[in-house]
Amino acid sequence: MSTDTVIQVDDLRVDYGATTAVDGVSFSVRRGEVFALLGTNGAGKTTTLDVLEGYREATAGSATVFGLDPVSGRDRLAPRLGIMLQDAGFFETLTVRQTVTAWRRFYHRPRSLEETLGLVGLGHRADTRVASLSGGERRRLDLGLALLGHPELLFLDEPTTGMDPEGRHQSLELVSQLVREGLTVVLTTHYLEEAEQLADRVAIMHRGTLRRLGTLEQVLAESGDSRITVGLPTEAAALLPTDLHATVAPRHGGSHVEIRTGDPESALRRLLAWGEAHGIPMPDLEVRRGSLEDVFLALPDEDDAARMPGGGRAGHGSGGARPDDRVGDTLSSRRGRRPSGDPERDVRVAASLTSTGA
Numbered sequence: 001m002s003t004d005t006v007i008q009v010d011d012l013r014v015d016y017g018a019t020t021a022v023d024g025v026s027f028s029v030r031r032g033e034v035f036a037l038l039g040t041n042g043a044g045k046t047t048t049l050d051v052l053e054g055y056r057e058a059t060a061g062s063a064t065v066f067g068l069d070p071v072s073g074r075d076r077l078a079p080r081l082g083i084m085l086q087d088a089g090f091f092e093t094l095t096v097r098q099t100v101t102a103w104r105r106f107y108h109r110p111r112s113l114e115e116t117l118g119l120v121g122l123g124h125r126a127d128t129r130v131a132s133l134s135g136g137e138r139r140r141l142d143l144g145l146a147l148l149g150h151p152e153l154l155f156l157d158e159p160t161t162g163m164d165p166e167g168r169h170q171s172l173e174l175v176s177q178l179v180r181e182g183l184t185v186v187l188t189t190h191y192l193e194e195a196e197q198l199a200d201r202v203a204i205m206h207r208g209t210l211r212r213l214g215t216l217e218q219v220l221a222e223s224g225d226s227r228i229t230v231g232l233p234t235e236a237a238a239l240l241p242t243d244l245h246a247t248v249a250p251r252h253g254g255s256h257v258e259i260r261t262g263d264p265e266s267a268l269r270r271l272l273a274w275g276e277a278h279g280i281p282m283p284d285l286e287v288r289r290g291s292l293e294d295v296f297l298a299l300p301d302e303d304d305a306a307r308m309p310g311g312g313r314a315g316h317g318s319g320g321a322r323p324d325d326r327v328g329d330t331l332s333s334r335r336g337r338r339p340s341g342d343p344e345r346d347v348r349v350a351a352s353l354t355s356t357g358a
Contacts, residue, residue, distance in 0.1 A: 004030055004031050005028050005029070005030060005031070006029050006030065006031050006065065006066060006152075006153055006184045007027075007028060007029035007035075007052060007063070007064070007065050007153075007186070008028050008062075008063070008064045009025060009026055009027050009028065009048070009052075009061070009062070009063045010026050010061055010062050010063075011024050011025075011026055011060070011061035011062070012024070012025045012026070012048065012051065012058055012060075012061040012062070012063055013025075013058065013059045013060040013061050014044075014047050014048075014051060014056065014058055014059050015059040020208055021044050021047045021208055022044040022047050022048055022051075022208050023044075023208040023209050024061070024209065024210075025044070025048060025061075025205070025208075025209065025210045026061075026210070027203050027210065027213055029184065029186060030184075030201075031182075031184055032179065032182055032183070032184055033179075033184060033185075033200040033201060034175075034179055034184075034185045034187055034198045034199045034200050034201075035184075035185065035186050035187065035199065035200070035201050035202075035203070036187045036188070036189070036195040036198070036199035036201070036202045036203070037049070037186060037187070037188050037203050037205070038188065038189070038192070038195060038202060038203065038204045038205070038292070038296075039188075039204060039205035039206060040205075040206050040207075040296065040299060042207070043205035043206050043207065043208070044205050044207075044208040044209075045188055045205050046157075046188075048205070049155065049157065049186070049188065051063050051070060052065060052070055052155070052186070053070060053081075053083055053155060054070035054071050054073075054074040054077065057071050065077055065081075065153065066080060066152075066153070079107065079108065079149060080151060080152045080153060081151050081152075081153050081154075081155070082146035082147055082148075082149065082151030082153070082154040082155070083146055083154075083155045083157075084142050084143055084145075084146040084154070084155065084156050084157060084159055085142070085157050086157050086158050086161070088138070088141075088142040088145065090130045090138065090141070090142075091130065092129070092130050092131040093129060093130075093131065094129065094130055095126065095127050095128060095129050095130070096117065096122055096125050096126050096127070096128055096129075096130065096133070096141060097113065097126040097127055099130060099141065099145070100113050100116055100117065100141075100144065100145065100148070101113060103145050103148055104148060106148075106149075107148055107149035108149075109149075109150065110148045110149055110150075111147065111148050111149075111150065113126075116144045116145075116147065116148055117144065119144060119147060119174060120140040120141065120143050120144040120147075120170075120171070120174070121140060121167065121170055122137065122140055122141060122144065125137060134162070135161075135162030135163075136160075136162045136163035136164050136167045136168075137167075138162070139159065139160065139161060139162050139163055139167075139171075140163070140167055140171060143156075143159060143171060143174075147178070151183070152182075152183070152184060153183075153184045153185075153186070154175075154178070154183055154184070154185045154186070155185075155186050156175070156185060156186070156187045156188070156189075157188050158188060158189055158190065159171060159175075159187070159189065160172070160189070160191065160194065161190075172194065172197065172198060175198065176198065179198075185198075187199065192291065192292040192293055192296070195216075195292060196216060196291070196292055199216060200215065200216075201213070201214060201215055201216075202214065202215070202216055202219050202292070204219070204292075204295060204296070204299075206299045211299060212295060216292075219292070219295060220289065220290045220291070220292070220294075220295070221262070221290075222295075225260045225261055225262050225290050225294065226260070226261055226262070226264035226287060226288065226289045226290050227258060227259070227260055227287070227288045227290075228258070228259040228260075228261065228264060228267055228268060228271065228285070228286070228287050229256065229257065229258050229259075229285075229286045229288075230257050230271070230282045230284060230285045230286070231251060231254055231255070231256055231257070231284050232254055232255050232257055232280065232282070233254045233255070233280075234250075234254055234255045236255075236278065236280050237254070237255035237257055239278065240257065240274070241270065241274055243270070244259050244267060244270060244271060245259065245260075245261075246258065246259045247259075247260075259271070264287055264289065268287060271285075
């Protein structure tokens with residue numbers, strides 16, 4: 001594996017009994033990039049992360065992190081990783097200060113308490129009990145804990161869920177700054193605009209398989225047509241050039257025109273030239289490039305087109321919960337687990353902190 005490759009996944013398959021949750025997935029993550037692993041519900045992304053974080057073994061294929069197997073090499077990998085889960089499993093009776101102090105014991109050279117709370121904007125909440133934090137503040141605390149050990153690789157699982165706009169902006173700015181300093185990030189999020197803002201490359205999973213992989217520009221160019229919209233008088237809309245393939249819908253006082261195209265520059269030039277030739281102003285003309293949302297919305301249609309009559313994709317039944325849905329409900333064994341790998345020790349540390357008021 002190249003020294004510039006932090007994660008290498010080759011033909012990964014994960015089965016739960018007779019059900020295949022991840023089916024032949026391959027990708028790599030390069031040092032210093034933000035890699036967004038996205039997917040529809042039940043796509044297999046959570047299971048893939050479980051493998052990369054060392055919580056589940058692959059059924060077939062391989063996955064390495066820094067050249068090591070995530071399960072057998074977990075002790076060697078732990079000091080190099082930061083993991084921000086969807087639910088950290090905090091001790092509700094501890095203060096923010098006590099929580100960070102407890103987690104600092106699991107690292108050889110952790111950030112200071114002051115630096116950690118300053119990074120995530122919780123310095124003013126140091127003596128507040130975790131139970132009194134808002135959902136967004138809990139997420140910021142979890143981000144701080146994930147950064148305690150100066151990780152080389154950071155896993156962010158829905159990092160801004162529950163945050164207010166200010167907290168979300170500050171957290172994303174922090175991640176961007178750390179990436180500029182050399183941090184590698186694997187991001188999963190349902191806020192697709194976050195992926196568009198942060199990611200250098202994007203992988204999109206659907207029904208256990210990898211459907212898109214590349215830079216944001218490559219992924220959008222493949223299946224995210226741009227949209228040109230404009231309001232026109234009804235008489236003018238009827239004269240639009242047919243090669244623009246415009247969709248025209250009635251609108252109060254005229255017509256709403258939409259042009260979907262993979263070549264927006266050419267279509268826009270054609271439209272503007274037509275408007276100038278006919279003396280038709282277009283004050284409300286808008287151009288919007290394709291988005292990741294457009295890509296996601298197209299995935300079920302691709303399945304419908306590819307599926308044979310009466311058939312379905314192997315390993316994925318049409319009814320019941322998806323594999324990731326079931327796994328997501330049973331992840332309590334991994335919640336709150338930090339480099340000690342010993343939940344009982346975590347409880348003892350928390351109990352001692354509570355009794356001493358550290």
